[in-house]
Structures are given as structure tokens and as C-alpha cells.
Amino acid sequence: MSKSENWQLLPSCTKEAEGLDIILACDGAASVGQVGHEVAVKLTREVEGARMCCLSAIAAESKPHVGIAERSRKLIVINGCQNECASKVLRRLNIEPSYEITIAKEGVDKKPTLDFDEEDVERISKKIAEDVSKLPERRKTS
Ligand code: SF4
Numbered sequence: 001m002s003k004s005e006n007w008q009l010l011p012s013c014t015k016e017a018e019g020l021d022i023i024l025a026c027d028g029a030a031s032v033g034q035v036g037h038e039v040a041v042k043l044t045r046e047v048e049g050a051r052m053c054c055l056s057a058i059a060a061e062s063k064p065h066v067g068i069a070e071r072s073r074k075l076i077v078i079n080g081c082q083n084e085c086a087s088k089v090l091r092r093l094n095i096e097p098s099y100e101i102t103i104a105k106e107g108v109d110k111k112p113t114l115d116f117d118e119e120d121v122e123r124i125s126k127k128i129a130e131d132v133s134k135l136p137e138r139r140k141t142s
Helices: 013-019 031-046 055-059 063-071 085-092 118-133
Strands: 021-025 050-052 074-079 099-102
Touching: 013 063, 021 031, 021 055, 021 063, 021 085, 031 050, 031 074, 031 118, 055 063, 055 085, 074 085, 074 118, 099 118
Parallel strands: 021 050, 021 074, 074 099
Antiparallel strands: none
16 A cells, blocks of 8 residues: 555645635745744644645746635735745735734744744644634625
8 A cells, every 4th residue: 555545635726715715834944934834734634624725836926826815715824924925925916815924923933943843833723723713705805
């Protein structure tokens, strides 16, 4: 049996965006970016309908990926630090997120390391899940 038979398959962003809470994390190469990445992975694995998508593809203006962000049920943006690169990518494309968070403002110091505390991932992913569950769907706000 190949290892991939045990992998958790995710819904298709392209086909199912309207029913998904799309998560875009900056994935910065520092402690805060890596916490953001792990938070995005945890929410994707554990929260029904939550799904990471490729921020780099949106920044590259890949039409299908820009469309996924535009059509998403809710759009969750996770920035590592106050540069807020993930938010800026969307703003340039005139796409308004449902929810934005910056890990460096959540009690995590930006350090030149890829290491992080799992406790921060637990705490911040729980906060995002709670906050986002209270938000209306994007299409209902426009
Ligand atoms: S928001 Fe900060 S951590 Fe994330 S990519 Fe930009 S500079 Fe790096």
C-alpha cells in the first residue's frame, strides 16, 4: 500500500470555492510566517469547509486562483508581520477579505527562525475559527 492512500484529500478550490472558506497565508520565512502557515494547515485539516489556497498563484495573477479568492464563501488572510504581504496582494487586486490577522500582533515575536511553539498555533487557530464562524458569507454582504 502506498503512503498516499492515507493522505487527507481536500476539496477542489476551483470547483467548490463558493462553498469554501479560503485561507491565504503569507508563509513568510520567519517565526511568524511559519506560525501562520501551520495555523492555515491546522484549520484546513480540522474545520469543515476551510481550505488553504495558493497565495503565490494569486500574486502571480493566475486567473483561476484570483477567481477562487473572488468566489470564496469567506476569505481569511493570515499575515506573518506588519508588512502584511498577503493583505497587500489582495488589495492590489481589489479583493476584500472577510477576515485578516497578523501573527506578530498576537503575542508572537518575529524571529529569524523557522521554529515556533505549537501552543501559539493552537491558540491562534482557535481564535480564528471562533471569529470566522461569526462572520457572514461574502456573497451575502455584497
Ligand atoms: S507579512 Fe511579514 S512574514 Fe509574511 S511574507 Fe511579508 S514580510 Fe514575510
